[in-house]
Amino acid sequence: MTLTLLCAHAQAQTQAQSGPPPTAATPTTPATPAPAAAGAAPTLTITPAAATPNADAEPAAAPATTSQEVLASPEVLEKAKAHFKQGVAFAASGNCDGAVVEFEAAYNIIPRPNALYNIAQCQERLFRYDLAISFYERYLKEAPADAADRPAVEAALKTLGNLLGILHIKANVKSEVWIDDHIGGQAPGDVYVPAGGHSVELRAEGFIAKKVEVRLVGHEEVTLSIDLDKAQTTVNVTETTGISPTLFWVGAGATLVAAGIGGVFALRVNSIYSDAQKIPAVSPMRDKQQHDAKGAELAADICFASAAVLAIGTTIVAFMTDWKGKADHQGDDHPTPNQPAARLQLAPVAVPGYAGIQLRGGL
Secondary structure, eight states: OOHHHHTHHHHHHHHHHHOOOOOSSOOOOOOOOOOOOTTSOOOOOOOOTTSOOOTTSOOOOOOOOOHHHHHSOHHHHHHHHHHHHHHHHHHHTTOHHHHHHHHHHHHHHSOOHHHHHHHHHHHHHTTOHHHHHHHHHHHHHHSOTTOTTHHHHHHHHHHHHTTEEEEEEEESSOEEEEETTEEEEEESEEEEEESEEEEEEEEOTTBOOEEEEEEEOTTOEEEEEEOOOBOOOOOOOOOOOOBOHHHHHHHHHHHHHHHHHHHHHHHHHHHHHHHHHHSOTTOHHHHHHHHHHHHHHHHHHHHHHHHHHHHHHHHHHHHHBOTTOOSOOOOTTSOOTTSOOOEEEEEEEEETTEEEEEEEEEO
């Protein structure tokens, strides 16, 4: 079975939309190939659609065994055969895209020229004439000089060449040329593309890709000048200025003052309780002493609690302080635009039955 027949279903669907692909002559059905030798990789004899082979010619023989095939293990050989057979199956169902993938996988394992031949046929059926030419040329380089289908491939190359246009691409950097969905060549340089409309995109590492649309007919030559812009990465660095150390020292001082005042009231509580113990229980003075002791005890608790809060706040400020002196300090009362204002006022408070400290501050 030839690939011409295997891909007939896909070709018929495409022709229903756009008509048959241009060819030099109507292909004839080749003779059924002789069975491959036992143990050899399956060979698919294919007739190029663009050339007219001799109907009486013998089918192409399987290519000579390659060095990779001789050295390959039985498992590797079976894997290559499996990919090749799957490619034939895909082509039989009209899935030439899938067939190309499988034939390429088989070739990558065991590089036999017949896989290149089949890939070229599939690409031709898919109207990717530029890729078909590329694989036909590779086939001619790797196939034996006496390969029976060499004249037919050479004729196909001549016919397909008439269906291509040439893009002369000028670029400011060496880049890949993507034609639609595949790499078509390198720029600067010439790239052959099938007649019709195409998206041409240049890609280069470190540069912004650029795409243009082009339309050309067979044998037409179009010159494209595409300059890629260098990709730039912008990094915004924001320097944050820490708080002035003054605020930390003020907070630390207020903590010590509050703790000190709390300590004074605590000593006062002990003193009052000691004096109260010396007064008879029935004396009114003892009740007054106990009342004063409770007031001093409350004041001590307030001072110690204030000292604890100030200690926590001062610790937080310590992590936010510019200890290296990067901030442009101009005095605590005159903050600069980059330095927040820091004001802290500490004042004692004493009222009948209550005593403590009052802290006022602002940032």
